[in-house]
Amino acid sequence: MNEATAKPQAPPAHVRIFELLSGVFAAGAVTCLARLGVPDLVEKGPKSAEELASLIGAQPDALYRLMRATASVGVLSEGADGKFSETPMSAVLRSNGTPSLRGFAIMTGTEWHARGWAHLEYCVRTGCQAPENIFGAPMFQFLEQNPEQGKIFNQAMSDLSAIDSPAVADAYNFGEIRSIVDVGGGEGGLLRDILAATPELRGILFDLPQVVAGAPAILSGDVAARCQIVGGSFFDFVPEGGNAYLMKGVIHDWPDDDAVKILQNIRRVIPPGGTLLLVESLVDSKARPAGLADMLMLAIGGRERTEADFRSLLASTRFSLTRIIADRSVGAAFFGDYHLMDYELMGGDAREAVIDADKKRNIPVNLPPQVPFGSHQWPTLITPGPGAKSLADLP
Ligand SMILES: C[S@@+](CC[C@H](N)C(=O)[O-])C[C@H]1O[C@@H](n2cnc3c(N)ncnc32)[C@H](O)[C@@H]1O
Numbered sequence: 504m505n506e507a508t509a510k511p512q513a514p515p516a517h518v519r520i521f522e523l524l525s526g527v528f529a530a531g532a533v534t535c536l537a538r539l540g541v542p543d544l545v546e547k548g549p550k551s552a553e554e555l556a557s558l559i560g561a562q563p564d565a566l567y568r569l570m571r572a573t574a575s576v577g578v579l580s581e582g583a584d585g586k587f588s589e590t591p592m593s594a595v596l597r598s599n600g601t602p603s604l605r606g607f608a609i610m611t612g613t614e615w616h617a618r619g620w621a622h623l624e625y626c627v628r629t630g631c632q633a634p635e636n637i638f639g640a641p642m643f644q645f646l647e648q649n650p651e652q653g654k655i656f657n658q659a660m661s662d663l664s665a666i667d668s669p670a671v672a673d674a675y676n677f678g679e680i681r682s683i684v685d686v687g688g689g690e691g692g693l694l695r696d697i698l699a700a701t702p703e704l705r706g707i708l709f710d711l712p713q714v715v716a717g718a719p720a721i722l723s724g725d726v727a728a729r730c731q732i733v734g735g736s737f738f739d740f741v742p743e744g745g746n747a748y749l750m751k752g753v754i755h756d757w758p759d760d761d762a763v764k765i766l767q768n769i770r771r772v773i774p775p776g777g778t779l780l781l782v783e784s785l786v787d788s789k790a791r792p793a794g795l796a797d798m799l800m801l802a803i804g805g806r807e808r809t810e811a812d813f814r815s816l817l818a819s820t821r822f823s824l825t826r827i828i829a830d831r832s833v834g835a836a837f838f839g840d841y842h843l844m845d846y847e848l849m850g851g852d853a854r855e856a857v858i859d860a861d862k863k864r865n866i867p868v869n870l871p872p873q874v875p876f877g878s879h880q881w882p883t884l885i886t887p888g889p890g891a892k893s894l895a896d897l898p
Contacts, residue, residue, distance in 0.1 A: 532572045533596070534612030536579075537605045541570065542589065542596040545579065549586035602666045606658030613655060615645065619802040632804030642803045643756075647713060657690055657714055661721070664692035664751075671751065671782055674828050674843050677701040680778070684709055684745035686737055686769065687753035691718040691730075697749075698726040706730040707742050737765045743772035751782035755796075756805040759816060766820040779822050779846040785810055788842065813844060822846040 514522075536542065539559050544550060552567035559566065570587045573579050578596065579587045596605050610616060615634065622633035634642045646653040677683065677697050682705040685694040691708045698706050706726075708718055712734030722730050733742045738761070741748070748769045754762050769779060784793030787809040797807035808816070814824050828843040 528572075529576050530611060532569060533576075533578055534608050535569060536573050536593075537596045537608035538612060539566075539569075540598070541566075541579070541587075542593040542600075542605070543598055545587055545589045545593065546597055546599075549582055549584075549588040551584075551586045602662070604662050604666075606655065606662040610655050610659035613652060615642075615649075615652060619799075623798065623802055626801050633802045634804070643711070647711065650713065653713060654717075657717055660689045660752075661692050664689060667751075667782075668693040668696040671843060672696045672700040675780065675845075677704055677747075680704060680747040682706065682745050683747045683749055684742055686741055686748055686750045686765070687756075688749070688751075689714060691715075691722040691732070693749075693751055694730065695722050695726055698722075698729055704729065707733055707744055709733045709735065709737070709742050711736060737768055739768075741765075741768040741772055745772075746774055746776070747778040747780060748773055749780045749782070754781060754813075754816075755783055755800055755807050756803065758804060758806060762816055763820060766817065766822070770820050770822075779817075781813070781844040781846070783808070783813070783842060783844065785813075785827075785842050787811075817846055 513519075539561065541555060541559070544555055544558060552570055553563050555561070556563040556566045570579055571581060573593075574581045574587060576592075577590055578592045580590050581587055594600050595603060596608055597603060598605050615638070618637050619633040622636060625631070625636060626633055632641065634640060634645050638645045640648060646656050671693060678701055680701075681703075683694070683697065684707040685691070685697075686709050688694050688708045688710055690710075694706045694708050698704055706729060708715060708722060708730060710718075715732045715734045718732045719727075722732060731742075735742075737753075750765075754765070757765065766779075773779065784796055784807055786793050786797060786807045793807040800806050810824075810827065817824060823846060825845045828845070
């Protein structure tokens with residue numbers, strides 16, 4: 504065999520392991536570059552580290568080394584004159600990038616995120632989550648107690664949503680639905696895209712009050728008149744008023760017992776003939792299994808699931824899976840492909856079904872009195888539009 508016909512050899516195992524382990528060096532450098540805002544500063548043309556250092560407040564030689572390092576993995580490109588230019592990958596880290604992953608990059612570099620990975624061994628040994636062990640609070644409570652970190656998380660989720668939402672809006676015939684409630688819908692990017700693509704549809708965005716505070720800016724313009732924004736916890740209630748309930752990337756944040764509580768609260772309000780739509784990765788996806796994402800979920804106390812896991816979890820709250828739409832264009836590679844799962848109610852009255860499910864799982868039944876349709880007093884209701892920019896604007 505001569506050189507021209509020789510098959511390319513796979514790198515030896517130790518090289519592949521080294522490459523995996525040094526991913527953390529690349530991630531640290533890319534996150535730092537994004538935090539410093541370098542990708543924004545080279546948008547208009549090449550810049551040297553010297554020029555940027557004074558703008559950023561950095562030490563010139565250290566900044567040069569950072570930029571040279573990220574350029575070695577395609578994030579910036581160094582010219583013969585020592586100036587660095589934008590590349591397609593650095594453009595994704597601009598705050599105005601389309602798409603932008605700057606918020607997600609910043610989140611992965613936060614101390615709470617990094618410490619979670621350092622605690623993975625603790626999580627594997629105990630089956631417990633990291634944030635409670637480190638900060639004494641589960642992740643969403645920690646984010647509520649640390650509003651700056653909460654903002655970083657919300658921006659990261661909005662970044663991911665901006666990438667996935669158009670494909671989700673396109674993957675399903677939302678025209679068959681009259682009104683949809685996006686439960687745990689973050690700041691509303693997905694709901695905005697679905698409403699924009701479906702002119703007759705009305706929507707309710709539901710998430711924690713401090714999260715939906717950022718939603719009026721996103722659910723603005725043409726869609727504002729067709730949606731409501733409700734703040735509250737899905738462990739307390741889920742707004743009534745939808746004939747479809749949507750959750751994207753929500754159930755994977757929770758262990759089965761908590762996931763059941765959320766689903767039960769949807770079961771209480773979903774009308775007969777209603778639909779539940781879940782957008783989640785599947786660990787057993789043939790194309791891109793979500794195994795690595797499951798490590799993040801293990802660290803924060805959630806779990807990625809197989810199709811069989813979803814079937815049995817949902818059946819315990821009397822939803823039955825009707826179909827799975829898998830779309831490779833939906834979902835970041837790390838999380839595997841997103842799958843849009845369409846559930847319908849199993850026969851019977853929703854309220855009875857909740858009691859059945861509760862009995863089966865031996866959870867004490869404590870249902871609130873049934874509320875007539877449309878008369879629920881939501882703790883936090885924001886009507887998007889001019890003058891409704893924060894929770895303080897509520898009547
Ligand atoms: C992984 S994010 C997904 C956000 C959004 N669905 C998306 O795909 O971009 C999970 C969401 O669940 C929300 N969440 C967490 N705990 C909640 C609770 N108790 N009640 C309502 N929403 C909650 C978070 O604030 C967050 O927006």
